[in-house]
Amino acid sequence: MTLHRRRTTLSALAGTTLLVALAPAATAAPSTDAVIAEVYGGGGNSGAALTTDFVELTSPTAVSLDGWSVQYLPASPSPTSKWQVTKLAGSIAAGKRYLVAQAKGSGGTVALPTPDATGSTNLSGTGGTVALVRSDQALTCLTAADCAAVPVIRDLVGFGSAVVREGSPAPAASNTTSVARKATPVDNDDNSADFVAGEPTPENSKGERPGGGEPGPAPEKARIHQIQGTTRLSPFVGKQVADVPGVVTAVRTFGSSRGFWFQDPEPDADPRTSEGLFVFTGTTTPDVKVGDSVLVAGNVAEFYPLASGETVATTANQSITQLTGARWTVRSAGNALPAAEVLKPDTVPVALAPSPGGNIESLDLEPAKYALDFYESREGMRLRLDDARVVGPTDGFNALWVTSKPDQNRTPRGGSNYQSYVDANTGRVKIESLIPFAERPFPIANVGDQLTGTTEGPLDYSRFGGYVLQASTLGKHVAGPLAPETTRKQRTHELATATYNVENLSTKDAQAKFDRLATGVVRNLAAPDIVALEEIQDDNGPTNDAVVSAEQTLRRFTDAVAAAGGPRYEWRQINPIDDADGGQPGGNIRVAFLFNPLRVSFVDRPGGDAVTPVKVERERGRAKLSVSPGRVAPTDPAWQASRKPLVGEFRFPADGPLQRSVFVVANHFNSKGGDQPLHGRIQPPVRSSEVQRVAQAKLVRGFVDSLMKTDRNANLVVLGDLNDYVFSPAVQTLIDPNALAAPMDRLPVGERYSYVYEGNSQTLDHILVGSKLLKRTNLDVVHINAEFHDQASDHDPQVVRFLPRTGIDWLDDLEHLLYGLLG
Known part of the structure; x- marks a missing residue:
């Protein structure tokens, strides 16, 4: 992907067997556009x-x-x-x-x-x-x-x-x-x-036919605000227009979506109508310069940026009104540009969009009421931000996110915290650059950095984040004080349990990735006693064959931890059925436990495999697992093409008469792939993937309830990448006053995040504990990746430290008091 409007080009893959008579016919999905x-x-x-x-x-x-x-x-x-x-x-x-x-x-x-x-x-x-x-x-x-x-x-x-x-x-x-x-x-x-x-009836894009046949209707004279109209779709779509006046404000000179923006210096009085428009010239760089006064003719079209497999009918993305097949006349050069509208803290509305429960394209724009309407009414126009703070780090495609509302849900580290579905942090603005990188490299920025001075350019739209300011002027990048965090070491009496999504780790990765992740575990996480890892791939990574073992991947990772000065971790995991758990094709990602055998012991109970469900049994009044490690309801349809939870029974400390059983459930719920974007034309967006996560949460909750029913004093930790927010239906399905509690709820609101997406600092990773453990826990989200351009993973890890309960209420209360006094 590049700075231009991105289109996916796939290689055609098919066999070369000669067709025999009566072979089956093609059955591709019908096209809804071209x-x-x-x-x-x-x-x-x-x-x-x-x-x-x-x-x-x-x-x-x-x-x-x-x-x-x-x-x-x-x-x-x-x-x-x-x-x-x-x-x-x-x-x-x-x-x-x-x-x-x-x-x-x-x-x-x-x-x-x-x-x-x-x-x-x-x-x-x-x-x-x-x-x-x-x-x-x-x-x-x-x-x-x-x-x-x-x-x-x-x-x-x-x-x-x-x-x-x-x-x-x-x-x-x-x-x-x-x-x-x-x-x-x-x-x-x-x-x-x-x-x-x-009879053959050839016709070209101008409506011309052989022998000078009648072309289509004559082009209409129009101004930009008439073409843009008062809704998201142009009233001129499919028509030819001519003599459209404006001043060239920016030119895109690279990529496959070249063209120029021009803006009418004589706007109308309607706040709903944009005065800017993009002229699409494909792979041809247009022969115009910024400041040229032009008259443009062309075909009015609505371009929808599509993801792979999408059509105009199925996409939730909004469209861009543009001119195609354009011709223009330069009337004069060196003209002053229309002034860029400055985005101040109170310029963009706080509310995101109207919510009719469907497509908003036909609705009249209300730019004073809704953020998406505000941006649509400025599509193609020059906008400006001054001294903008970065809320989303520079990504691999040379884009970053800033905010025009510096106080909107600000995190202590400079981000914008995503706190509910009705508060999308509408101050967020994506920034790309029209300046050739040979002239000025794109800034490599972290959350909390600043683009000081002026950043301005025309407003575009991309399926990667929605409205984006294509900067023809970039502010100066000033690095902030942000540094990776380090948590404290657990005390002797505390059990430290962590979760870390290591982003498709496999033996195909460079040693530098293993070393960096390992250093994060040892130094930043202070070598937790138990670490639940998500996205551990099989021993040959994305090579799509029958290999499902991850022994080599885990050996290499634990070797790197030891080399970084950490403990010699042991591991437990269960190999999945080939290609049954989703993720990168061929990778066979799974969750796995690492544990420090000097601090905890693992209770191995044989019989756990890819399809055998773990059950809770009672022994001497206490709970135990039927298999350890085991999987929660692994054959249930809720886990189709998704990772199955891994359950393990541990003992802390590792040996001695004071051992206490601890049950840990490591999760990696299904991804948000397929959900509609916040910035789309369907409002509110449909979160289709949520249905499966809720079903998965119900199964995990069922296991939790069976454990608590067997032993109400059980030490339980449910953790991992749940791929959803703390306020989501899936996570809320897990939380219950008599079952599971979320220590993250005790953190200041602005600190509740482990992932940064499109400039929103949000929580996808969670550690939940048995409700009776809540007052004995200390949670720390350790920010070492998500806010930084240079990442070992796209997730931040987190760790919970707690004193496991004995199951004897008066003794647990006494211990809690004693260790509280001792610190």
Whole structure:
């Protein structure tokens, strides 16, 4: 990913087995935007009027074609057949056509209208396969079934005798007929149902047809505020506009989303309408300069930045109103720029967005009431921040987050604390740069740093964080005092238990990562007695094979801990079933226990494996585990493609007559993947992944209840990466006055976080303890990663120290009093 609007390009992957007769047809999901509208291969052949073959595309919504291609395969491919590629550029305007000229024959008399792209492929006049591909790399699939599995194929048409097709093939074409999608451009993924043969009707993006056929409607004169309108969608979408005046305020000169912003220096009086607009030029750097006064003509489109697998219909992201296929006239140079609006602490509303329970695109903007409406009403306009504090560190794609509201939920270390679903910290603003890095490297900043002076530029939108200020002027980076934290060493009588997500740790990682994580455990965490690790991968990491053991990964990590001066930890874990626990494909991530055998002992009870559930049993009035280590309900559907909790029975101290049993449940609930963004067009956002986490929390809570029912005085710790907030339904399902308590609730509100995402300091990692232990605990979230650009992991670890109970109330009270007096 780069600074421009990011698009994912996937390699086409498929087999090369020769298709046999009656092979299954392709069954890809129907396209809801760009599709193939018409294919003609008889150009220049005997009897043909047209001189040139062509492929025509269409879409009901604007779609960028940069990096895409049209590809052709013969009707009956051999094992050595190759797809022929024609690269595309630019975009399809909503409701418009996009004409791709192919090989020209020796016959015919009628030329195509000016094509939007040109290739040299000689299409068959009667049958073949044409694919619209979200990549410019040649496909390798040669069967309908294999092509159906290739995610970069957006649409595919097999006609005539084509064996690679969707459903049944479209009719055969001829020298005088093409195959064209039926009048309503609906994709049913059945070529025979979607296409008919008829007279070729090529049309380009300007609406021009062969022989000077009538183009589309004449462009309308408009100003930017009229194009932007009073909602999120332009009232001019799909139309051509001309003579749109403005001053060029910024130019994007790199990446695949080049273009320029221009702004009307004569705004209207409506606060809902933006006066700025982006002109998209694809991979071509526009020949304009900042300060040029221009008149622009082009097609009005709404561009939706899409994640892999998304379509315009399915994405929750908002769109960007822009001009495509643009032409412009520079009227004068060196003009003063419209003044940038300064974002002061009270400029942006505190409320995020209206919450109708659905799509907000059609609602009239209320910029004085909602933050997302405020930003939308400034889309493309120049904004400015002065002396902005960093609340999200510089990421790997040269972006950071600042705040325009320095006092909004401020953490003691300079971040913005995310405290509830209704308080999104609307002062957060993402910053990227339009300045070439050769001229000025992007600042490498941590939370609490500052961009002093002026940071200003036009407001853009990205699926990576929403509204983003594309800085043409960057403030000076001034580093703050932030340093990694170190917790205190546990006292002799205290049991220290920690959780640490080590971010896909495997033997494929450099030794430097092992060493740094190990140093964090030894120095920053003060070598806890028990450490629950999340995201331990198998012994060959992301290599996707049958290996599931993590012995080598854990050995290397514990060796690094010992080398850093820490204890010689032992470990316990359970190998998962291959590819059953989610995470990086092939990695087989799991949770694991490390423990210091000089301080605690592990109670091994055989029989625990990937599918055997752990149960609570009673022995002499106390609880014990049926297997140790064991997994909580590992075959329950709630754990599908997700890590199963690991339960272990420990004794503290390691030996002697005063040993006390401690039960630890290590977790890594399913991720937030698939949840809709805070900044999206669906409000409130749908948190679809939450359903599975709540189901997982209920299973863990069920185990907790069975333990407490067996022994109400049991020493219990439930910890790990729960992938949710302390106020979330999942975490609240676990917490109960008679079962589990959250020591984090006793921390100052601003200190309750272990992760920083899009400038929000939030809590995904948790340590919960049995309710009767709460007054005996001391929790410390040790901030060593999440707030820093340079991270060993994207999570901060945390540790809880407590005095395990004996189970005799008066003795426990006496101990607590005594150790409190002794410190």
